[in-house]
Amino acid sequence: MNIQKPHLIFSVVLAALLSFSVAEAQLSETDQACLGCHQMDQSIKFGSGETLSIKVNANDIEKSVHRIIGCSTCHGFTADNHPQRSYKSKKEFSSLSARKCMQCHDTKKNKIHEKLIRESATTTTCTDCHGSHNVRRVRELAKGNQYCLTCHSKELEVHYKDGHRERAMVDEAALNKSVHKNLSCVDCHVMVSPEDHPVRQFQNKRDFSMVMAENCRRCHFDKYSRTLEGIHFKLLTQGNAKAPICSDCHGTHAIASARKDKLANAQRCEQCHKDIYAIYAKSVHGAALINENIEDVPICSDCHKAHDNAGPHTANFRISVPQICAGCHAKKEIMQKYGLSTKVVDTYLQDFHGVTMKFYKQFGQTDKQIAVCIDCHGVHNIVRVKNQSAAVVKQHLLKRCQKCHTDATANFPDSWVSHYEPNIKKAPMVYLVDLGYKIFIPFMIIGLLLQIVLHLWRYAVNR
Numbered sequence: 001m002n003i004q005k006p007h008l009i010f011s012v013v014l015a016a017l018l019s020f021s022v023a024e025a026q027l028s029e030t031d032q033a034c035l036g037c038h039q040m041d042q043s044i045k046f047g048s049g050e051t052l053s054i055k056v057n058a059n060d061i062e063k064s065v066h067r068i069i070g071c072s073t074c075h076g077f078t079a080d081n082h083p084q085r086s087y088k089s090k091k092e093f094s095s096l097s098a099r100k101c102m103q104c105h106d107t108k109k110n111k112i113h114e115k116l117i118r119e120s121a122t123t124t125t126c127t128d129c130h131g132s133h134n135v136r137r138v139r140e141l142a143k144g145n146q147y148c149l150t151c152h153s154k155e156l157e158v159h160y161k162d163g164h165r166e167r168a169m170v171d172e173a174a175l176n177k178s179v180h181k182n183l184s185c186v187d188c189h190v191m192v193s194p195e196d197h198p199v200r201q202f203q204n205k206r207d208f209s210m211v212m213a214e215n216c217r218r219c220h221f222d223k224y225s226r227t228l229e230g231i232h233f234k235l236l237t238q239g240n241a242k243a244p245i246c247s248d249c250h251g252t253h254a255i256a257s258a259r260k261d262k263l264a265n266a267q268r269c270e271q272c273h274k275d276i277y278a279i280y281a282k283s284v285h286g287a288a289l290i291n292e293n294i295e296d297v298p299i300c301s302d303c304h305k306a307h308d309n310a311g312p313h314t315a316n317f318r319i320s321v322p323q324i325c326a327g328c329h330a331k332k333e334i335m336q337k338y339g340l341s342t343k344v345v346d347t348y349l350q351d352f353h354g355v356t357m358k359f360y361k362q363f364g365q366t367d368k369q370i371a372v373c374i375d376c377h378g379v380h381n382i383v384r385v386k387n388q389s390a391a392v393v394k395q396h397l398l399k400r401c402q403k404c405h406t407d408a409t410a411n412f413p414d415s416w417v418s419h420y421e422p423n424i425k426k427a428p429m430v431y432l433v434d435l436g437y438k439i440f441i442p443f444m445i446i447g448l449l450l451q452i453v454l455h456l457w458r459y460a461v462n463r
Contacts, residue, residue, distance in 0.1 A: 027061065033079040034071045048089040060134035074100050091125075097132075098125035112197040116156070128154050145175070148185040148192075162204045174254035188215050206241050212252075213245040226308035244272060249306075258306065263289055266299040273300075279380040286380075296334050302327065312379075315366040319357060322348060325373045344419035348373070375400045385418075 027035070038056040045051050061067055072078050074097075087093040105113075129151045130136070149172055156168040175181065186192055189212075191200070202208040217224035227233045235243035249268050250258065258265045266289070270277035280286040285297040303324050304310070310317045326345040328334055335342045348354045357370040376397050377385075385393050397413035405412065422431040 050090040111199040229308040269300040321372040
């Protein structure tokens with residue numbers, strides 16, 4: 001193996017020289033004269049202190065779509081006439097060099113190129129996307145999203161009519177982590193294609209976002225249909241442009257699943273509802289999520305729904321509260337973790353308030369103000385019902401009771417045995433009376449039936 005190594009190295013070097021000679025032989029004499037110097041490692045220095053390598057690879061030129069036009073066509077230099085020039089910065093050099101492209105390429109035929117050259121010449125130039133000596137058609141170099149990212153991975157800007165500017169650069173890493181990572185750019189940007197990239201003018205960023213949000217319904221029509229019934233869509237139809245749309249909650253390119261990260265989902269609501277989120281963060285639900293990372297607790301979309309979110313002050317929303325709370329508090333697998341009863345909703349529906357509410361709901365009288373969960377426990381500021389918070393809960397109860405029972409005193413809420421079923425330790429008197437009725441009533445019914453049977457038997461015997 002050691003004897004063959006020099007021969008192997010010689011073969012590799014010889015193959016490289018032959019391939020270079022073939023590539024060089026296919027270039028014109030003028031270009032070969034340029035490469036006489038530009039094959040060597042050398043660089044130029046700009047006024048800013050930046051440097052740029054001016055070494056040129058002959059193979060890059062041979063593969064370029066510009067291989068037939070020669071070096072001097074773009075650079076304006078020849079071997080006999082090579083003036084010295086100085087530039088302030090690398091970007092200025094690239095920008096001035098890119099102007100040569102317009103001698104052959106009419107930018108008026110491609111409006112997006114014309115706009116970029118006119119408005120962003122100092123930030124993005126032709127060579128940023130197409131290369132310099134190894135110029136290739138972008139469509140040949142990249143497919144799918146990579147075609148778009150050839151330009152959109154650069155420092156591009158979108159200009160709106162109101163004067164606002166926004167970066168049009170796309171973070172490829174964020175795009176690859178998105179739930180839309182298997183989609184192509186043109187699936188959402190439907191008016192753009194490799195053949196046509198129109199320049200679209202929008203008054204402001206919000207107008208652009210609202211137009212783009214309409215494309216979401218092409219794939220998510222079921223969810224879009226639900227939004228038509230929600231309070232947010234109603235606000236939009238009333239002219240409130242600040243009402244949230246798809247991208248406000250889900251993002252644009254870095255779209256994440258709302259189900260996987262509940263805290264991030266709740267924090268999106270914070271963008272518009274800062275005061276309410278601050279209250280929620282201190283509640284028993286919010287504190288468990290934020291401080292203890294417990295995701296069994298409800299967040300905004302669990303109670304208000306994500307797409308067909310109803311106005312919380314409507315009568316229909318109010319009567320749906322017990323069922324909303326039951327979504328968590330009736331699930332045994334969740335309540336067992338925290339030592340909570342699963343009977344809270346059932347006991348409510350069996351007491352006076354619950355029975356009355358079901359009665360009114362059955363007959364369509366939803367405007368009746370019957371006490372529901374949020375009246376006693378609060379809405380976003382829900383606290384624990386034990387320990388130090390017990391006194392606070394009792395005060396809430398008393399205030400709510402006094403709305404209907406004006407003469408209620410401080411001890412009035414104590415007459416309610418809460419949601420928990422009475423037992424020998426908790427509310428023993430109620431438990432014993434209830435147990436007595438459970439024994440006494442069946443005994444009375446059985447005795448009554450036995451008496452009827454004996455009367456019938458006696459009647460039959462005497463006859």
